[in-house]
Amino acid sequence: MNKNDYTIRLEEKNDYGAVENLVRESFWNVYRPGCSEHYVIHVLRNDPAFVPELDFVMELDGKLIGQNMFMKTVIDADDGRTTDVLTMGPIGIIPEMKRKGYGKALLDYTLEKAAEMGFGAVLFEGNIAFYSKSGFDYSNKFGIRYHDLPEDADSSFFLC
Ligand SMILES: CC(C)(COP(=O)(O)OP(=O)(O)OC[C@H]1O[C@@H](n2cnc3c(N)ncnc32)[C@H](O)[C@@H]1OP(=O)(O)O)[C@@H](O)C(=O)NCCC(=O)NCCS
Incomplete structure (x- = not known):
């Protein structure tokens, strides 16, 4: 991986189908036979907790190779207080580009953006x-x- 050979940008509506295919390829047979993460993101984008400003795709030579997204959630403290935080994922990199450093680059960039928005924990x-x-x-x-x-x-x- 070369630090300058990829782009990370926000997902756009016309990426949705390609991103769901990418996620299916990334997760297929990894944790169980088949996968459901592509359907999960299909539904999550319509969830009120979804954060569109933290919905990223990674491109290499004009092709989508990765994605990551965040949702708002809370920590319920034992004393009744709540703290706003984020939950994350699915994050995926297409099979042929795994273990080359792209996943970490995408993760680190998107975490930095979440911190810039003021979120304190994921x-x-x-x-x-x-x-x-x-x-x-x-x-x-x-x-x-x-x-x-x-x-x-x-x-x-x-x-x-
Ligand atoms: C998990 C995933 C996003 C990681 O992206 P990636 O581009 O393959 O990972 P990177 O090459 O950036 O790896 C960064 C570091 O994490 C380690 N790593 C990556 N995947 C790992 C794995 N499955 N198990 C153990 N270590 C792993 C690498 O060894 C690397 O460390 P190194 O630089 O010291 O060698 C990607 O492999 C993927 O899409 N997997 C299938 C879907 C998935 O599991 N998503 C996460 C669900 S929680």
Whole structure:
């Protein structure tokens, strides 16, 4: 990967079909037979929590190779307070471009944009092996639990 060979820009309406295809290709057979993430983003864009200013695509030589998006969510504190934060993804890179540094470049750029908008934290389910390289850690280290999960259950998938 060359730092100057890609562009990251906001997703536009006429990208929707291509982006859903890209996401399907990225996730296909990775976590289970087939995948549903392309349908998830199809629905998420109409959710009030969706943040259009943080809905990004990555292009290389005029072709879409990656995408990432964010949704608003809240942390419910034990004392009744709530804190506005973000949740993220799906994030995907097309199969032939995986493990070349594009995913990290897209993740880091989009996190920077989220921070510029004033969001203080991003929480989501993910693989620590990839996300730790961009500063993520287990949410339980910050005292943040996954809703409805028993306190002693494994929550190592839940990152902050
Ligand atoms: C996960 C994904 C977005 C990562 O993008 P990528 O371009 O392949 O990753 P990068 O090349 O930028 O990797 C950055 C670092 O994370 C590591 N990494 C990436 N994917 C990893 C994985 N699945 N497991 C372990 N480490 C991983 C790489 O080794 C690299 O570290 P290094 O630079 O020290 O070698 C991409 O592989 C993908 O689309 N996967 C399928 C969909 C998916 O799982 N999305 C995330 C759901 S939470």
